[in-house]
Amino acid sequence: MESRVTLENISSNQVFGGWHRQYLHDATTLNCRMRFAIYLPPQASEQQRVPVLYWLSGLTCSDENFMQKAGAQRLAAQLGMALVAPDTSPRGADVADDADYDLGQGAGFYLNASQAPWSAHYRMYDYVTQELPALIASQFPVSEVRAIAGHSMGGHGALICALTRPQDYVSVSAFSPICQPSDVPWGQKAFAAYLGSDQALWQQWDASVLMRHSQQHLPLRVDIGLADSFLHSQLRPEALEQAAAASGYPLQLYRHAGYDHSYYFIASLIDEQLRFHASHMGLLPPDTI
């Protein structure tokens, strides 16, 4: 038996002097074949390993949305920051799915499912916090300095990764995150399916609950658009603010008039979030960029 990781490179594009590449690999935590994308800035080499920002996308997305639409590579190339975008769920014909966009494939919620049929593959938390970072570190010229960010479902995913494994990251940020999934329709539907009816278990995967009990704090930035049609029904940033106040978490939450839930909002603010992470990664201070 061959135990080495085998990466299958399926695309390669030069971008701002660095390289965007997509790979397939057999993910052992998910028990299926997975695609991910990495952007390596021009500085990256075995002699100069670069910090990595992990990006977790939202419902219906794959590794491609962020890489194609956020425009993050321009500043990442200047800063010398790698970007890694996993998919949003396990994938494949034998992976459980649902006809709705907000459950099943494309909607893994970055947690470990305990309920059949989901538990056979849906272990995105283990994948994005352990298997994928180990793979990236072993195969690419990246340093051990990591940060995490995401959008919507993936914004919540970034929060729970950072809140449960603060030792693994230097900073965390989110665009338009679902802030308290236990209390909104998207989260309730997913948690009921993936975790079952015991709401005590839900709390272990709810960012606002986790934050309320957090002791180790990371720099945290959140950007939310006030024209986001999901703001009150699904996102509810006030829940995160209340949790941060209760535990003394240093939350920087910015509300932006006129912006919605789309990648046009992310593109407009991504430089701010990259500079935020860069300052905690030990890259050039923002005012020299």
Added chain:
Amino acid sequence: MESRVTLENISSNQVFGGWHRQYLHDATTLNCRMRFAIYLPPQASEQQRVPVLYWLSGLTCSDENFMQKAGAQRLAAQLGMALVAPDTSPRGADVADDADYDLGQGAGFYLNASQAPWSAHYRMYDYVTQELPALIASQFPVSEVRAIAGHSMGGHGALICALTRPQDYVSVSAFSPICQPSDVPWGQKAFAAYLGSDQALWQQWDASVLMRHSQQHLPLRVDIGLADSFLHSQLRPEALEQAAAASGYPLQLYRHAGYDHSYYFIASLIDEQLRFHASHMGLLPPDTI
């Protein structure tokens, strides 16, 4: 009968402080309903009408590819430049089509077709040079200063618009254009269908032929990636260079090692092309950006 233009607004997103919006309208030149997108920078108002860059996309694209993937709004917002992206062909169930990606809907080639069944709708040249600019000027806070750019099929489209109507534009640019369609498979297939077998007619729509006979010259910038898989089979920039040399056309053609035909290339160089147009539009000189 109501003679006023009716625009149906179907999307609206704040981007870098300005607005991206998509509209539907009944296009009289094309005899069908058409979608286009416009980006208005934050400066645009009735008191400060802004110059417009028209962007013509390539095969299979719509108005969305450039707006979602090029990352052009960031610098356009700083410069005070509007962006307009039409679709790449007439559209609709009653519009002639072809099963291949390089003919029919999504592949209008920005010319006026003379052959049935295409001639009933395929008049993209009249649409992008006359109907759409008149509509934009009447409905949005834009000035009379216009430039034109595009990618691949749309790069060629920008070239033929600028070469045949130099009075309408202050500058022209292209990414990875088809430079001499009469001599390459994409162009030969489209021209044979849309224009028929008379190759004398083809020459009226071929940028390298038009440039060879051009007398009025516009500032022209072309960017081409040397890792573009279509470089030798479909694009052939040397044909454009030879035509420019023959007529004294001031072509600035840049070849970029490692870059391919994708929007990752466009995103990497779009700022350079925007600054090029801005300098000819009378916007702030590039070194103040």
